[in-house]
Amino acid sequence: MRDPAPAPSGSPMTGGLADSVWETARVRPALPVLARRTPAGDAWRQVTAAELRDEVAGVARGLVAAGIAPGHRVALMARTRSEWTVLAHALWTVGAELVPVHPTSARDQVEGILRGSGCVAVAVEDEQGAMTVGSVCAALPLLRHVWQLDAGALAHLTERGAPVPPTTVDSLRRIVLPDATAVVAHTSGTTGRALGCALSHRALADPCDRLLAGWGHTAAPAGEQPSVLAFLPFSHVYGLMVQNICLRGGILLGHEPEAGEATLAPALRSFRPTYLYAVPSVFERFHKGFLRTAQQEGRGALFERAARTARDFAAALERRRTGRGAGPGIDLRLQHALYERTVYRGLRAALGGRVVRASSGGSPLSRELALFYEGIGIPVHDGYGLTETAGGITMQPLGREKAGTVGKALPGTAVEVADDGEILVSGPSVFQGYVGDEAATRAVLRGGRLATGDLGHLDAEGYLTITGRKKDVILTSGGKSVAPALLEQRLRAHPLVHQAVVVGDDRPCVGALITLEPEFLAHWRAGLALHGDAPGQKAREENALREEVGRAVAAANSAVSRAESIRVFRVLPEPFDVAGGLLTPSLKPRRSAIVERYAFEIDAMYQARSPRRAAADAMARWEESDDVFR
Structure with missing residues (x-):
């Protein structure tokens, strides 16, 4: 060592x-x-x-x-x-x-x-x-x-x-x-x-040095040199921050140019990093891959029980460290120990077998996923940052992590929330301005504070929760404001759902464009037990798929009010990607480009249930979610 x-x-x-x-x-x-x-x-x-x-x-x-x-x-x-x-x-x-x-x-x-x-x-x-x-x-x-x-x-x-x-x-x-x-x-x-x-140089170095000083010792077992396999694009500030943390902290840095499952999984197994930096979509993909593999091996029910135990165990640990409980009871500890031997050890091996902690950024990680990874032995620190702040603004305090939040402000950085919910930031990592655009610079730098354009709230202990982007808020024709982030996050939690973009500006209700996870879709289809002739099987498969995606929509709707719920959705034939201009390099959807590209599909989705009665009666027809597959 x-x-x-x-x-x-x-x-x-x-x-x-x-x-x-x-x-x-x-x-x-x-x-x-x-x-x-x-x-x-x-x-x-x-x-x-x-x-x-x-x-x-x-x-x-x-x-x-x-x-x-x-x-x-x-x-x-x-x-x-x-x-x-x-x-x-x-x-x-x-x-x-x-x-x-x-x-x-x-x-x-x-x-x-x-x-x-x-x-x-x-x-x-x-x-x-x-x-x-x-x-x-x-x-x-x-x-x-x-x-x-x-x-x-x-x-x-x-x-x-x-x-x-x-x-x-x-x-x-x-x-x-x-x-x-x-x-x-x-x-x-x-x-x-x-x-x-x-x-x-100072702006880029400061968050790296703060993270190394406060969290660097947790990146590997005591006495071992930490190692990181970088696969996020260095063209994005998050990937750039990962590179600088490694070079400034003496962390062994490997590079993987392809972040797809077929290349990333073997790279992790051969490089065997001690620390993992990723975005939520990667953590979601790992989780779905674990589930798919377990089901293919006939161990799907075992994995589901182990995952539930992992979340319960991590939630109990969180209650203890935040002073709200005594921690896991004896029965939960015994169940967790059993699954450690039979499940969790194998999941960590799929990521190289040496990962002790991880960080998520780019967009908020769901509370359920954060608890799952902590429960299997890989605590994921969800942080917050943006290009204008050279990356890191917040991080989870060691020993006081709170899943579902992005932690607290880094030392030397101040985070406030304006009356309208916009997050304001000041500190040494704030950028110098937009090149060649003084008007845009003046619009976001206000009295030494950066108006981030993100919405969120601070709890009594200073933990920040991100609720969405100001420009992403949807205003329906009925005047309802809807932040799409939570709905999209919960939709992606379903194994079949790969991506989701919520729409509904100037429409009578909220809708969603959904793409399916190719690998899980193939696995799901292989597991269907359908009988009869080929045309009949195809129709029954489509009905089953419609019902399964409908369950994902219903699960997402359970987290919001009825007025904010998804009433119509369309499953698209192919996923959004960076090459097609529909995803950013950090794998976030380019909403305006997606809405423009799929304008016909969006119109068809709403016209499929277009009201034909008087307005007062017509709105009742939007009470249940509908789907349009073609």
Whole structure:
């Protein structure tokens, strides 16, 4: 076992983000800080702190030779891979500003980001990325370089920089100030066009250092070096924060470019991380995968009992640590111990077998899922942050975690809730402003506080609960305001439901667009015992599916008032995805794009039960939920 690198001491920051690479190499040169897949793909080769420093320095010298100077903006358009980390720190070494771009961005999006940010260079992952950038080069007069990672761009830069004295990049690194801009990160664009947020080195470092100081010691068993497999996109601030936490905290960092179940599951088993960073949809997918596997093995009922016990056990622990109860009773402890041997151990093994804790971000994690994971031995700390705050704002206090909330404000950060329910934030991680849009900046920065656009409430102990986005609130034609987040979260809790988007603006009631989980749908169909001819079987299968999704809708409706409940829904033939422009890189739905794409289906969904009587009588026809499958 190795002693992990010490967490940041809390001393004032004097330089930029790249300093952590040099400092770790100075203090612990042999400490493994990166792990890269071997060519065979089933093992990992470790990179020491000294080796990483030398790689970063070599690429930085190449950037200088290419004419990249302090203040220049360079875009990076690639999946989560080790070259991303090396190039990002090389750019920060020479005082350049990083502009992350999601690799599946459309041509117009790439052009808008590169032009709006004034990028002088861009690094792409592959030939497809090079072609996308090449198609818009004529509109980018400042762009001088296009580097392709798959074509050996970093090796070429290192070779080109050989004549540059090492002291040159060292001098450039030493003049980088904490309040200089490090990243121009673009918002997810869930409710409109993406805006470029200028984030300083200090803003990006502060939440990382706070989390390391308060929670870093929980990321691995005592005496072991923590390890994290990064699979969230570094083009999003959450993924970027994960990278910086690892590099600043001496945590072994692995990279997995594909977050799909087919690739992520084996990567977790081979890398075996001690800590897991993910978004709620990933935790939901893991849970549904556990259930599907158990049912395929004829152990579905056992899993359901074990999951219920896990939630009950975790809820009892929560009551004890918040002073509201005595903790699990003897019967519950015995049941939990039995399932630890027969179920929970196997679930943890599916995630690599070494995960001791996890963090969820990007959107709120449901209370039921948080209790489930704590009950199986992997407490998930649900936190809150956004692009404009460089990630972290809140975190669960150790030993006083409260499922269903996103915890309390990090030290040095203040969280308030305005009279209209909007969350206001102030602190060192708040951004410098939107690049090239002073009006938008003034609209959200009010008296030193950031108006987040999120809705929530603080309880008496200062725990924050997120209830939705201001711009997402639906106003029906009857004047009812509905926040869709809770309904969507509860719909996704059903194993068959993959994604859900609640609609209903200027409509007589609330409706929902639903996509199904492909793997679970196939499993569900295989388990149906249908008899008769083929046409009859197909009709009975459709009826059964309609009833099953109807049960998911009814379960979601049980959490809201009757006026807020879903009365109509439509199951779509394919899921929303990032490539199609319907999901953000952090896997949140782009509501306006979805509503526009499925306008015909939404109209048909409501017209299927269009009132034909007088208005007073007609509204009664919306009392029960309906579904439209085609």
